[in-house]
Amino acid sequence: MSFRQKIFLILGASQLLLVLILAITFIQMIDRVKNEPQDKRALDRSLEFRKELKHKEEVIRLLLKEIERNQKTLSILENGLHNRGILQANLDYIKGIMSQYGLSIFEIHDRTGHVFFRFHRPADYGDDKSGQKIVQEALQGRIASTLEIGHSGLGLRVTAPLRGGGLMMVGQVVDDKFIHTITGSEDIHLAIFEKGKLISFSDPTISKYLGDRKPEDLSGASRFTFEGKHFYLTQVPYENQGLSNLKLDFLLMIDETELYESTRNLWLYCGLIALAVFGGILFASYRFSRDIINAVKALNFAMKNPAEDESTIVDLHRSDELGEMAEVFIHMKKDLLDHQMFLEKKVEEKTKELQETLTDLRALKEKQDGDYYLTSLLLRPLATLKYESNSTKIRGILRQKKTFVFRKKESDIGGDLVSISEIVLYGKKYLVIMNSDAMGKSIQGAGGALVMGTVFKAIVSRTQISRTNQKKTPEKWLKDCYTELQNVFVTFDGTMLVSAMICLLDEETGALYSINAEHPNMVLYRDRKASFVDPDFPLRKLGFSENTSEPLVRVDKLEAGDLIFIGSDGRDDIIIQDPNSAEPVMNEDENLFLRFVELSGGNLEDLERLISAAGEISDDLSLLSISYKEVEAISSPIKTVSEEYSRLLQIGIKEYKKGNTEKTKEAFAQALAIDDSDPALYKQLARISINAKEYDMGAKYSEAYLSKIPFDNEYIFYISYCLRKTKDYWKSLEFSEKLRSREPENIRNLKHLVALYRLTGNRMKFKSTITVLKAILAATDSETNNSSEPALV
Structure with missing residues (x-):
């Protein structure tokens, strides 16, 4: 998106947002301006209805007083209370009074509250109205009035007592004419509901609109179009102020067609004005952005083409920030030209300095690599990685962490060491197996490995040539070897510590003698299951002054087909990716190596690949696999036992059960002379x-x-x-x-x-x-x- 498009986007979005806010505000203001007067007109109609009822009540009460003063009318009513024929004969006279005062209800009740005669419906009489409150008030000699719904509909009724013991009830029905009088305008249409039921309405227009609509569908104020006109619909509850117990609601339809037209014109004018303002702002923005973009393009072109004359490209007379940028560019261009004149010389000087430094570093690196290479040469004769005999097969892997190249020769050094030798103790051959890990990386660890390998090689060589040293038990030889190594490393005062596993293997019997100086546990792989052989560390690393003088020698028996794995810390020190952490972490699961041994099936090369694939090995790695009497190597012919040998064994067993030890010894001794296995x-x-x-x-x-x-x-x-x-x-x-x-x-x-x-x-x-x-x-x-x-x- 270009700079100009960004300016247009920002200005356009801000203007649209402003117009939207103004439109929403304007709508709310117009609705409030339109609703408030209409709601006021509706409320006025409710008040007018109450005033009209009050006026009718006062008129009816004046009529009752007139009747009391008019002896003729009073005589007709009192005498007619006992003779319905009198009332029937004066029907026209009473109707004249009703017409004069605008009454639509005129009834005579007897002293029990039953209707005796109705002047507005002569044929209808006899119903009981004694339960009505206004009837009870009249029977007790008081005038009462109420607004209620009767046979004639909603109407205002007033009762008064007669001297003959009865009462009269007069009233005015709230009909269409009455309601039309209240509205007082052709623009307002009124309907009255009582508990959701339509009681009366002012004209056919509202009656036609209501139709089959339910009152709950008409709740709340709304605007709609009906028969080509625009109406505002609202409801106003009637406040009877003690005149009645009825709950009336007024529904008013107010014609606001003229107001709608005026509002629509107002919206049109506002829209045209907003469009004009919006267009003017966009046009001004376009002119403004074009000026900025042209200046920026000119400055950009001058920057890309420093060889061009900037005075013909950039407007240097501008007084705004772009003019300041042009001046800064001109000064920067001059500085660059000045700097360029001396740049090649400075580059040559810096290159010469860097070359000299690089030469010194290479010389130092070559000397260091020479020291590393010499150390690696010294370590080579001390390490043995392979041994094979009829019953035992040993393979080793030694991968030092520090690698280097010296005179195109790749090599590595570290603190791990593996050694395999043969010695004879009391005339029996033993395999000496040693795996050690000296403290420190690269040259420090290599120094420890060099001391360890040299001293251990001297101990083995001394045993091989000295008959005195050969007259030791395997336990004694291991203890003496440990003591001598400990005495050497303790002289370094804790600055050189070595963990080591030293073993003697009797190939004839499968006895494996071992001393563990805080080295990782040996692992036994038997029947496709891997397990630790020596779970405890009775000794600390070689070099600790607090080490015991009586080391524990462990003796284990190897079965045919067993595999023993010995390795340094590198087998466990693997940096792996933890799924619960974003950063790699050091492996802390010592059983991971057991799972790798089982997955590799005891194959040393596959085991190394599994360890490398699990993550980055952070330490030197040395591994030894000792295979004892592999299945294919021990298929010897079945040994047969002579009959004489079996006979002597049976005799010896029988004599032993009898308690005759002399004859048992004689029989067993003869059997040994035949076969001593x-x-x-x-x-x-x-x-x-x-x-x-x-x-x-x-x-x-x-x-x-x-x-x-x-x-x-x-x-x-x-x-x-x-x-x-x-x-x-x-x-x-x-x-x-x-x-x-x-x-x-x-x-x-x-x-x-x-x-x-x-x-x-x-x-x-x-x-x-x-x-x-x-x-x-x-x-x-x-x-x-x-x-x-x-x-x-």
């Missing part, structure tokens, strides 16, 4: 030997049993107990510590451990273990005393 035989032989107090054999069989079933904590205690009885204190102490790593509050083992420290002369450990034992016993006694249920023995 059943751990139940070692378990039974260990129990029998311990009960027989053959502690050396009990320790031997218990150790063989635990090599196949390393999850049985009870037999760890049994082997330590047997070794203590055989005075092999150091080995007994090793197994007792192994059990303490799994069950740190096992009171029986703690008491056993106190005895071993006393026997080995380790006073420091002896005192510290007694302190721990006393604290546990005190807490146990407190819980027992506060419990409302009996303790279970």
Whole structure:
């Protein structure tokens, strides 16, 4: 829309709105001017009706006084009260009196209130009017009057007593002539209603208009056209002021044809004047807008064509704002020309400064990326993402948040680290699996990962080459590894913290030993369902000075087909779009990762895609999937058992039921010589030997049993107990510590451990273990005393 069209639109809309407001105001004023005099005329007719009735009442009362003074008329009436023939004979005389006074009703009643004779209808008499109030007043000797509806219609009736005991009733019917007299003009037509019923009207015009219309259809003032004329219709209630109990309404039709013509002419003149004013304003607006638009177009053309001479385009002699704008434009054009002369030089100077700054930034960026690249090279040999054997398959993903390009080589650095190695403990191979997440982003996190990877690699390498370090239980090795890492990171005084999950996997038995230093929970995927393996965090991150010196080692058994997932915080730190919020929010649902594992079906690549598709990953991401004995990899031939082996088992079981432990031991020992794969035989032989107090054999069989079933904590205690009885204190102490790593509050083992420290002369450990034992016993006694249920023995 052009500027001119906008001006026309604003002016036109404002003028139309003004005309509309004036028209509405004018209509209301005209209606008020027309209605007020018409309503006044209607009210005057109502007052005139009351005055006319009052005049008629006074005339009738004068007539009654005249009758009382006229002996002839009084004699006729009193004598006729006993002889209807007298009244009939003087009918013309009485009618003459009625005509003289304009009466239409003249009746004689006897002393009981019955009609004795009607001069206006001689043949009609005998009806009882004793219940009427004016009749009762006359019978009691008083003159009374009222306006009521009778056989003759609406009329004014007056009663007076007669000396013979009767009464006379005279009156005037409110007929068309009477009403016409009240209206007093041919322009006003009057109809009278009583409770919605038409009683009388002034002329045929209003009678014809009313027709079959109902009174409720005529309520309120209105204007209409009837028989080519314009009328104003209104209703006025009649105020009887005690003359009657009737509720009368006056309906008036007032002819206002001349007023209508005058009003129409007035509207025509006003419309012509408004049109002329509106056209004049639009014409003036057009001239005004054309002047402004031409000046604006000239200024716009001069701005688009700075090479043209502005003095021939712009009117510099204008004294309004457009003239001021032209002067400002000329000054601005001169400034631009002056500035343009030096612009190229300034651009060259600024470009040179920016180029130098950019060169410095590139140099700094290259140095930084060089540091990043060197750090990434140092981290590479510390990370292992793949391992595969006959029973175990491990795959890893490592995606650091900070990415960079150094000499056309893309790389990344961060605080996450994944490591997979092999070690041997007591002649058995274990897989060492480590996933850590150092505090901080980019170079800070990479520094923590570098320290973590270096120290952990040194611990693993030392174990691989040192036979002394290989003579440790898995629990002992994990505790020593944790202690060494904690001692390194605690020296940074809290400025470098690392969360870590360190595991040992026995591929033969499926035993998974783990220590969790505030790392996200391991997830077990079994039978297409995902669940957390270690819901509690017994340890804080590596580097906290308040960490415990006795970390808890968790032992879990993996079944064939199980999948274990280990990952850093990046698996949960996803910025997602919340449907209830306009801004993205950080994911706080830890079960989201479980749902992703189930949706991916245990596939590591699909799991990574699901995490990336859920939102923006805000942290480094590292994931490990450990697959143990996949279904297709464990299809081994069915093992057959010899008859001799089965026979020896049956003999051993029968002898055990008889209580003959020696023969049971002999049969089971012979069976083991044939096939030593059943751990139940070692378990039974260990129990029998311990009960027989053959502690050396009990320790031997218990150790063989635990090599196949390393999850049985009870037999760890049994082997330590047997070794203590055989005075092999150091080995007994090793197994007792192994059990303490799994069950740190096992009171029986703690008491056993106190005895071993006393026997080995380790006073420091002896005192510290007694302190721990006393604290546990005190807490146990407190819980027992506060419990409302009996303790279970």
